[in-house]
Amino acid sequence: MxxxxxxxxxxxxxxxxxxxxxxxxxxxxxxxxxxxxxxxxxxxxxxxxxxxxxxxxxxxxxxxxxxxxxxxxxxxxxxxxxxxxxxxxxxxxxxxxxxxxxxxxxxxxxxxxxxxxxxxxxxxxxxxxxxxxxxxxxxxxxxxxxxxxxxxxxxxxxxxxxxxxxxxxxxxxxxxxxxxxxxxxxxxxxxxxxxxxxxxxxxxxxxxxxxxxxxxxxxxxxxxxxxxxxxxxxxxxxxxxxxxxxxxxxxxxQLNARALARRAVPVTAETPLSEALRQAVEKRAGAIVVVDHDGRPLAIVNEAAVQATPEHRRPWVNVASLAKSLEPTMVLDADLTGEPLIEAMREAPGSEYLLVERGGGVYGVLATADVNRVFTGV
Structure with missing residues (x-):
């Protein structure tokens, strides 16, 4: 069988x-x-x-x-x-x-x-x-x-x-x-x-x-x-x-990377977590991306690590310590949909992916949890 x-x-x-x-x-x-x-x-x-x-x-x-x-x-x-x-x-x-x-x-x-x-x-x-x-x-x-x-x-x-x-x-x-x-x-x-x-x-x-x-x-x-x-x-x-x-x-x-993407707020590596979260709330962003001083993305702040950080410590913790460096496989085309999107995520399992436009500009962050909700109906 x-x-x-x-x-x-x-x-x-x-x-x-x-x-x-x-x-x-x-x-x-x-x-x-x-x-x-x-x-x-x-x-x-x-x-x-x-x-x-x-x-x-x-x-x-x-x-x-x-x-x-x-x-x-x-x-x-x-x-x-x-x-x-x-x-x-x-x-x-x-x-x-x-x-x-x-x-x-x-x-x-x-x-x-x-x-x-x-x-x-x-x-x-x-x-x-x-x-x-x-x-x-x-x-x-x-x-x-x-x-x-x-x-x-x-x-x-x-x-x-x-x-x-x-x-x-x-x-x-x-x-x-x-x-x-x-x-x-x-x-x-x-x-x-x-x-x-x-x-x-x-x-x-x-x-x-x-x-x-x-x-x-x-x-x-x-x-x-x-x-x-x-x-x-x-x-x-x-x-x-x-x-x-x-x-x-x-x-x-039904999967559409653009539709599922979270708006990302760019911050530099030395930014305190509390300040990065304040900017995210102000700009109604659901993700934080670490960039260099020229604005190039370097890493994505891990949502689970943020939630695990006590609120009283957030002013003393910089975002770089909670971020995962961007591997080439973690950067996805913002136009991906359906099976190609699933395949791209399967090749590099992770909790967050950076979505970029064809010209290289940052579109947002795709969270695996948001993709899973499409299937679970949560």
Whole structure:
């Protein structure tokens, strides 16, 4: 299972960097590895009676590792194709229910979205096909290799087919999103349709086995619903997150650097904070910019640092001690809007940015908090 993921913090075991993409393993993988080992150990002992109990569990653990290698290859298919299309991939993470490719940009066209999404299931089904051929024509004399290959091709077939189901956050949901995007001409509409498809899938995953059990007159065994419930929760949560992201992205076109900018009052570095604040109030400015004696901007006074300075100390603190020097990436074009504005801020995360006119003149200061309010509605 994989999806486009937003930037997020993560701590886990780094396994390597194939194709220049960092690969991490979450601690939750080890929980699943233990579960698979315990579940498949007795099965392998039945299939391979020559093995003792310890050896059967060793084979089961090998199966768990090989299964996650297959998941890694599935995610690499997404990520390598995304990189080939010029989309930055931050990392791949293997975790409780599979893997996630953290692709930091949305594909620019529905066609590329479809291809990136389809790459993972295509690889899983390809591995299943190769495993089946190997099981039938190459390694068919029994023993541990044949049993492992048989289990792996079946597992990859299930992973490939399951991921093709048409609902986010599954790959099939992204493919559905691409199709709706192509027809409707709007990626947000595609996301909403595919996310609701995911919610429907989540309900069906629980409702179908429940209805089957009840209609057959069988006594309901809730242990049979454990995995459907886990998968349904995962899909429902991912679909709901996609709906939230769609609502946020719908507001991106409303972003306008000029409209969100605060008027800035220029002061020199030695100006006391109290005097700078007095000038800001007098000129109805919402930001303070430190300039040199020729009026060139040098730094932006940090709003949080100002608020943290007690009022009785403000006459004795100069603005330079509370200012952050202007890096080139912190100076933005005042005409930026929408996605280009978000990208510019993402490249240089900060609390304030200096907005300048094309001729170099200072227009004002853009506070990240003001941009966030566009999305939170605060």
């Amino acid at each position: 994989s999806e486009q993921s937003p930037r997020q913090e993560f701590s886990g075991l780094r396994m390597g960097k194939p194709f220049g993409i960092p690969v991490y393993v979450s601690w939750t993988w080890f929980v699943v590895a233990v579960f698979i080992t315990l579940m498949f150990g007795p099965r392998f002992q039945q299939m391979l009676p020559e093995l003792d109990s310890v050896a059967s569990y060793v084979v089961a653990f090998a199966f768990a590792v090989l299964l996650y290698v297959s998941v890694l290859l599935h995610e690499l298919a997404h990520s390598v194709l995304a990189k080939w299309y010029g989309l930055p991939v931050r990392r791949i993470t293997l975790y409780l229910l599979g893997g996630v490719s953290e692709i930091e940009k949305e594909p620019p066209t529905p066609g590329k979205e479809f291809m990136v999404a389809a790459a993972g299931p295509a690889l899983s089904l390809g591995l299943a096909g190769l495993g089946l051929l190997g099981d039938v024509y190459v390694i068919n004399s029994g023993g541990i290799p044949e049993v492992l290959i048989w289990q792996l091709w079946v597992a990859n077939f299930i992973v490939g087919v399951f991921n093709l189901l048409p609902g986010l956050p599954l790959d099939g949901g992204r493919m559905l999103r691409a199709g709706v995007w192509k027809v409707a001409g709007n990626s947000g509409t595609g996301t909403i349709v595919a996310a609701w498809g995911g919610r429907v899938l989540a309900v069906l995953l629980v409702a179908v086995p429940l209805a089957t059990s009840l209609s057959g007159g069988q006594e309901l065994d809730f242990t049979d619903l454990v995995w459907p419930l886990v998968l349904a929760w995962f899909i429902w949560a991912g679909a709901s997150q996609s709906l939230r992201v769609a609502k946020i992205r719908a507001r991106i076109p």
